[in-house]
Amino acid sequence: MSENKEKNLKKLYSINEKILELLDKKSILLENEPSLNSFLIKQKLLEKLNLNNYKKLDTKYINQVFNEIYSNSFFYDNEKIVYLGPEGSYTHEASINLFGTNNNYYSVNSIKNIFFEVEEGRAKYGVVPIENSSNGIVGDTINCFDNYNLNIIGETVLDIHHTLVSNCSKTQDIKIIYSKDIAFDQCSIFLENYHLNEVKYEYVDSTTKAAKLAAQTPNSAAICSKLAAKTHNIPVLFESIEDKKDNKTRFLIISKFENERSNNTKTSIIVKLPNTQGSLINFLNDFKKAKINLNKIKSHIVKGISTFFIEFEGDKNDKEVQKIIKKHNSHIKVLGSYMKQIEDI
Structure with missing residues (x-):
């Protein structure tokens, strides 16, 4: 040396x-x-x-x-963190990115049950998907924000990379592929290139379940995350097989408590406006007059009513924001102010 x-x-x-x-x-x-x-x-x-x-x-x-x-x-006071399972799901991966590997995680079977467990006090934090860059807003999450009184206290964005996993050493030996329907759609070019569009597709509830089935079934494969492959101890044949390499999903952390004011803050709200001419433009003009920058406006139908998921720069307790909230109090539900991690996906 x-x-x-x-x-x-x-x-x-x-x-x-x-x-x-x-x-x-x-x-x-x-x-x-x-x-x-x-x-x-x-x-x-x-x-x-x-x-x-x-x-x-x-x-x-x-x-x-x-x-x-x-x-x-340390553990967060040994408080439970619930996520959309099963173990090895993309929401599980997002939770690890937020809280680290050494924490008290519990998977539940629906977004609604994440909200329910946090609302009931059996979990302190919940991690829920809110939108995907390819598939848009997650309707179940918006519906739950409408039904539950919980706060958004943070966010994270996960790059969604699919892998093809199998106990087969050659793609020619694969006779069936397990995955979610959306994952098949997002990997169509790869599947066609390797003639895997000619084998049987078996649609399942989650990519993690797909990995589990592929690990147990001869001459099968799955499209899933690397975490799911690791969880079920199945070899990865190909990585990053998705068509769009910029595929991202944004996740929110929900809890009963509220954040303290931060320097780099965004606020999320749900707005239900009367079905009258100009109601939306008049509402948005109040933000323009107050010089508040809007980051996102997404429309969604909740219980048959047009509902807008809106995000803007600043804290809900800022003076100009409070004026708008008070003016439209009957139409706005504030979901929370939290540290901004990304402008948009």
């Missing part, structure tokens, strides 16, 4: 030693001060860290490392 390489190796050892010493101090501090065991405090710390100018670390990397370190320092 050269003298220079040995010198750099000592530096590397010293850096890693300091990292572990600091993590040890952090764990002791959190153990001695339980009040710091808070998702809100974690979000504020993360916001400050992302303002620093690191030479080689981007925001995505900082978020991943920070979430993992934080989850291994």
Whole structure:
């Protein structure tokens, strides 16, 4: 080993030693001060860290490392985190991105049951999908926001990458493929290129269930996430087989408590306006007059009524925002103000 390489190796050892010493101090501090065991405090710390100018670390990397370190320092008061299962689903993956691997996760079988468990107090946090860049808004989530009084306290965006998994070593041996109908649609080019559009498609409720079936069934395969493949211990034949490489899903964290004010905040609301001429444009003009930037307007039918899911920059307690809320109080339901992670997908 050269003298220079040995010198750099000592530096590397010293850096890693300091990292572990600091993590040890952090764990002791959190153990001695339980009040710091808070998702809100974690979000504020993360916001400050992302303002620093690191030479080689981007925001995505900082978020991943920070979430993992934080989850291994303590459990969130051992509070339950519920997600749309089963284990290995994309919502499970999004939950891990938000809270780290070392946490108290429980899968439930529907978006409605995520809201129900949080509303009943059996879980403190819920992670729900709100929209996909290819397939649009998730209607079940909007319906639940209309029916339950819970707050959005955070968001994350997950790049959706499908894999083809199988115990077969050759695609020619595959006779049946399991997956969700939407996953087949999103991977149609790959399937056609490898003549897999000629085999039998078996539609199932989730890509995780597809991975489980493929692991158990000879001459079969599944389209699923890498996490689902890992969960069911089935080999990955091909990665990133989706047609659109920019396919993303956005997820929201819901809870009973509210966020504290943050510097980089967005607010989500549901609006039901009377079916009269100009009602929507008049409502939106109030935001224009107040110089509030709208990030998103999506329409959806809830119980036969045209409903708008709207997001804008700023906090619900801002002076100008409060004026609009009070003016249209009977038509607005505020879902929450939280730290903005992305402009749009």
